[in-house]
Amino acid sequence: MSPAACSELERRLIDCYQRGLPLVPRPWAEIANELGVEEVDVLAALERLQRDAIVSRVGAVVRPRAIGASTLAAMVVPPERLDEVAAMVSARPEVNHNYEREHRINLWFVLAASDHDAVERAIRAIEQATGIAVIVLPLVDEYRIDLGFELSWT
Amino acid sequence: MTGAVPILDVADRRLIRATQGGLPLVPRPYDAVARAAAVPAADAIRRLRRMLELGIIRRIGAVPNHYALGYRHNGMSVWDVPDDEVDALGAMVARFDFVSHCYRRPRHPLAWPYNLFAMVHGRDRAEVDGKVAAIADRLGASVRGRDVLYSVRILKKTGLRLGG
Numbered sequence: 340m341s342p343a344a345c346s347e348l349e350r351r352l353i354d355c356y357q358r359g360l361p362l363v364p365r366p367w368a369e370i371a372n373e374l375g376v377e378e379v380d381v382l383a384a385l386e387r388l389q390r391d392a393i394v395s396r397v398g399a400v401v402r403p404r405a406i407g408a409s410t411l412a413a414m415v416v417p418p419e420r421l422d423e424v425a426a427m428v429s430a431r432p433e434v435n436h437n438y439e440r441e442h443r444i445n446l447w448f449v450l451a452a453s454d455h456d457a458v459e460r461a462i463r464a465i466e467q468a469t470g471i472a473v474i475v476l477p478l479v480d481e482y483r484i485d486l487g488f489e490l491s492w493t
Numbered sequence: 494m495t496g497a498v499p500i501l502d503v504a505d506r507r508l509i510r511a512t513q514g515g516l517p518l519v520p521r522p523y524d525a526v527a528r529a530a531a532v533p534a535a536d537a538i539r540r541l542r543r544m545l546e547l548g549i550i551r552r553i554g555a556v557p558n559h560y561a562l563g564y565r566h567n568g569m570s571v572w573d574v575p576d577d578e579v580d581a582l583g584a585m586v587a588r589f590d591f592v593s594h595c596y597r598r599p600r601h602p603l604a605w606p607y608n609l610f611a612m613v614h615g616r617d618r619a620e621v622d623g624k625v626a627a628i629a630d631r632l633g634a635s636v637r638g639r640d641v642l643y644s645v646r647i648l649k650k651t652g653l654r655l656g657g
Contacts, residue, residue: 358552362538362545364521382518388555389518395558395650396515399541405549406506411598413605429649437649440569440642444604447569447642448649474605476598482583483595483611 345393348376348384353394360397403478408458409451410477413444414469421445424469433461444474501549504532508540509550516553560647564614568621570628571607573600573638579609585631586611591624606638618643 345353351374361369367385368378388394403409416424421439428448429437437448452458462473501509507530516522527537544550559567574582579597586609587595594612611628615621625641 353555353557356554357557358554360516360553360555362523362542362553364523364534364538366522367518367520378520382520385518385555389515392558392561394555397518397555398515399509399512399553400551400556401509401513402549402551406501406509415604425648434649435651438647439645441645442640442642444642445645474601476601476605478596479599479608480580480583480597481595482580482587482597483592 345388346384348374348380349388349393352381352384352388356397403481407451407453408455409449410458410462410475412448412450412462412465413474413476414446414465414471415444415474416446416469416471418445420469424471427468428465431461431465433458501544504530504536505540505544505549508532508537509544512541512550512553559614563616566615566618566621567644568613568615568618568625569642569644570611570613570625571640571642572609572611572628572632572636573606574609574632574635575637576608578635582632582635583609586628589624589627589631592628607640 352370355374356370360366363369365378367381371378371381374381385394385397389396414424414428425437425439425446428434428446431450433450433452434448435451437446439445440447450458450461452461462475466473508526511526511529517525519525523537523541524534527534530537532540541550541553545553572582583595583597586592589611591613592611593614594610596610597608598610600606600608613621613624613628615624621641621643629636629639
C-alpha cells in the first residue's frame with residue numbers, strides 16, 4: 340500500500356495519534372468516539388497500517404537515557420566488507436538502528452542496553468569480531484524533544 | 494539540560510519494556526501490557542501516566558515509518574560550532590518543525606570534528622538539501638565546518654529497546 344492509498348481514517352490516525360493515545364482501559368473505543376467511527380474500524384485501520392509497515396508500532400517512545408544506556412556509534416568499513424560487517428553489527432540484540440551512510444565513516448548504528456557496561460561490552464565485542472575500531476558518539480544534550488513527525492499528504 | 498533521573502521501580506521498567514515494542518491491537522491493550530509486565534491492570538495505566546508526566550515516556554501513540562510514507566531520504570546534518578554556543582544554536586535548530594532529532598555529541602579526535610547533529614527527512618535529496626540550507630542560514634557565521642551524511646540503506650530499525 341502506498342501512503343496515497345491511506346484512507347481518511349488512516350490519515351487521521353497518523354496525524355492525530357502520534358502522541359496522546361488515551362490512557363483509558365479501551366483506548367481504541369475512545370479514539371473511535373473522537374473520530375466518529377466504531378472501535379472495530381480503528382482496530383482494522385491500525386492493523387492494516389502495521390501490516391503494510393506504514394506505522395511501525397503503536398506504543399511508547401521513551402526518553403533516551405531515562406532507563407538504561409545507549410549511544411550512537413560508527414565505523415569506517417571497507418566497501419568490500421560492508422555487507423559482512425553490517426550483518427554482524429545488526430545481529431547484536433543491543434543494536435536497534437543500523438544505517439549505511441554516504442561518507443568515509445559509512446556504518447552508523449545505535450546501541451542500547453540495560454547499563455553502560457553492557458553497551459561498552461557490545462562495542463568491544465563488535466571491535467573484536469570485525470577488527471575495526473568503533474567511533475563512539477554518545478548523546479551529550481538533546482535539543483529536540485521527539486513529539487512525532489508532521490506529514491504532508493500531497 | 495536534563496535533570497536527575499527519577500527513580501523507576503522494577504514494575505515501571507517491566508511496563509516500559511512491555512509497552513515500547515507496541516501495544517497489542519486488542520480492545521483492552523493496557524490489560525495485556527499489565528499481564529506481560531506482571532502488574533495489576535489498574536496499576537498499568539496509572540504508572541504509564543506518571544511516567545508520561547515525568548517525561549520518561551515522551552509519548553504514547555502511532556510511530557509512523559517515514560520510509561514507507563515516502564520520506565525515503567534522510568540526511569544526518571552535522572555541524573562544527575563553538576562549544577560555548579552549541580546550546581543556544583541547538584535550541585534554535587530544534588525549532589525547525591522538519592528537524593526530527595537534534596543532539597549535541599562529543600567531537601572525536603582526528604575522526605570527527607562535529608558537535609551538533611540535526612536529522613532531516615525528505616521525499617528526495619533536493620528536499621533534504623533545502624532543509625539543510627535553511628539550518629545553515631539559521632546557524633550563520635557560527636559554522637566552522639559542516640557535512641550531510643545521506644542514508645544509503647536501512648540495515649536494521651527497531652524502536653529503542655532496552656537490552657536484557
